[in-house]
Amino acid sequence: MVDIADRAGVSQSLVSIVMRGVPGAGAETRERILAVAHELGYRPDIRAQMLRRNSSRLLGVTFHTQHDFHGDLIAALYRAVAPLDYQLALSAVTPDRDEGAAVDDLLSDRCEALILLGPGAQRAALHRLAGTLPVIAVARSVRLPAVDVVRSAEAHGVHRAVDHLVDLGHRRIAHIDGGRAPGAPERRRGYRDAMTRHGLADEIVVVTGGPTEDDGAAAARTLLQSAAPTGVIVFNDAGATGVLEVLRREGLRVPDDVSVVGYDDSRMARMSFIDLTTIAQDADRLAELAVARAIERATGAEPSGSREQIVVPALVVRSTTAPPTRTSPAAPRGRRHR
Amino acid sequence: MVDIADRAGVSQSLVSIVMRGVPGAGAETRERILAVAHELGYRPDIRAQMLRRNSSRLLGVTFHTQHDFHGDLIAALYRAVAPLDYQLALSAVTPDRDEGAAVDDLLSDRCEALILLGPGAQRAALHRLAGTLPVIAVARSVRLPAVDVVRSAEAHGVHRAVDHLVDLGHRRIAHIDGGRAPGAPERRRGYRDAMTRHGLADEIVVVTGGPTEDDGAAAARTLLQSAAPTGVIVFNDAGATGVLEVLRREGLRVPDDVSVVGYDDSRMARMSFIDLTTIAQDADRLAELAVARAIERATGAEPSGSREQIVVPALVVRSTTAPPTRTSPAAPRGRRHR
DNA sequence: ATGAAAGCGCTAACAG
DNA sequence: CTGTTAGCGCTTTCAT
Secondary structure, three states, rough: HHHHHHHHHOOOOOOOHHHOOOOOOOOOHHHHHHHHHHHOOOOOOHOOOOHHOOOHHHHEEEEEEOOOOHHHHHHHHHHHHHOOOOEEEEEEEEEEEHHHHHHHHHHHHOOOEEEEEOOOHHHHHHHHHHOOEEEEEEEOOOOOOEEEEEEHHHHHHHHHHHHHHHHHOOOOOEEEEOOOOOOHHHHHHHHHHHHHHOOOHHOOEOOOOOOOOHHHHHHHHHHOOOOOOOOOEEEHHHHHHHHHHHHOOOOOOOOOOEEEEOOOOHHHOOOOOOOOOOEEOOOOHHHHHHHHHHHHHHHOOOOOOEEEEEEOOOOOHHEEEEOOOOOOOHHHOOOOOO | OOOHHHHHHHOHHHHHHHOOOOOOOOOHHHHHHHHHHHOOOOOOOOHHHHHHHHOOEEEEEEEOOOOOHEEEEEHHHHHHHHHHOOOEEEEEOOEEEEEHHHHHHHOOOOOOEEEEEEOOOOHHHHHHHHHHHHHOEEEOOOOOOEEEEEOHHHHHHHHHHHHHEEEEEEEEOEEEEOOOOHHHHHHHHHHHHHOOOOOOOHOOOEEOOOHHHHHHHHHHHHHHHHOOOEEEEOOHHHHHHHOOOOOOOOHOOOOOOOEEEEEOOOOHHHOOOOOOOOOOOOOEHHHHHHHHHHHHHHHHOOOOOOOEEEEEEEEOOOOOOOOOOOOEEEOOOOOOOO
């Protein structure tokens, strides 16, 4: 900045004024300074800015490198802060770098608020953290009075799935749940409620599954041994993929014989040969709300809504759901291969 | 720091000395200062440190949110810097945030070197950038004298794949290439060379594919119309998945009738019902080399090896490859479904 | 509209 | 072993 000031024959303060784009400099001077700055390849030192301003305008974000959806959320977060004159500081949690370490780095960066994607931290640690600076948990419910939560309406997503299958004419609709995975109880409840609402309480079948394809596959085998649903709503896309595989191996066609709905709209669901009907979380909306809330808390503004903000997910219809055919088998036809 | 100094009854410089862990303080004093610091919840302001030291000890990293492998690389990069007293600054490139924007943020952070994962930037932009600070391109070849490159030996990976199939007894081995995707020419050449080396030059069959599953699927259909290989090496895992799907639809069993090898060891390849034999890049090694080179350049040390460092990828054998059966069909048996 | 001067939290050279 | 001092690059009064 001093260099620019010298070269332009002005004081350093004026350069600062121009660089920040605040009023207080003549148009001609402004232009000259900008020209010199460009010529010198000047780039403001954000650390010095932060230091002096005593405000970082930095939002810390932790994400998991193995979660595809976190990638989508990061993209959405950048979109959300872009017009806001805030910056994002990213810190990854990986198999050998836990959330605590990720948060520590962010704290050293003097972030003004923390946005935790799918936080897995201990309640106690989270509580302590929230005492230090605003903490927003995204895509995972945290029942802690000091932590803001922005998440999807899990139950609602399953309602949409049930509605969709019922609209198509299905009645025998089963649910392969997520076992003890986060979100599983909500989705299970959503299934039960929606079935009951449609007068299908007698058709309720819940099989214990889990979050992986293998869980889904195992549950599908169990399911085929007893009930014979025409529609299956699976806890998530990974599980649904496992279900699809088992159905195919058993000679059942999807969606002709059985319709399958996943949850998450993961990359996998979009692959053309899977092309799974699923429930998509609204990453943009989640990100918007998280950023808005983070900034509100950081600036001490008393937030408008409640601590917990819930975003409605959407049904994405692809090719694994269709009306039940009259000839839908009551039981598997037996294996074709092996 | 002043607060701590006051509370501990010492000068601020002593606190600095203790906090940095450098010699120059009595054991008793040190302990007292540490105790007060902890009590006050003190956390050094890295911005101020950087500012004063005039060195950030920061390595900037750009990554793509939609590339699974970049997640693995990030995890490996954290592992690599952990013992080195350097920090990582992450900046994502997303559909609406290009590499230029990602790099700009990193430059404002005053990183000492840039590690670009799969850089897609223009040569000119990259060249200009490399004039400003050390630039390391990872997992993508950049032929620019000022840019260091750390990448996998593409051709070598394909050699391994060919060797594997030949070892199993295959001779009619085809390659579905990546079309114009980055890395495709190298892998294609690797296939040709390895086949020739095994005396199978007459069996060389290259079908134009591409980086997506649909590309792989289309190429597989083409392939089945003419040649009838017992082994197929596909440009990448996504393509291989498309190939698998087409083979299954055509009633061909994998690996009984046809063996399939992918490339990348993506998350997809590891899914239990795909379980694809593939070539895995060594993320840890790539990260180590990238970090080491970045720091060498940043500190002005004249690096030991060449500008381009090449890591050997490894074959991961899963369940899509097996010896060819005597009854391997010379042509597809015709569709079973639909 | 412009400039002088103080100071953000920290490091580092130097003096005691 | 401990304290004094200057200053990193910037913002921000307060004068002019």
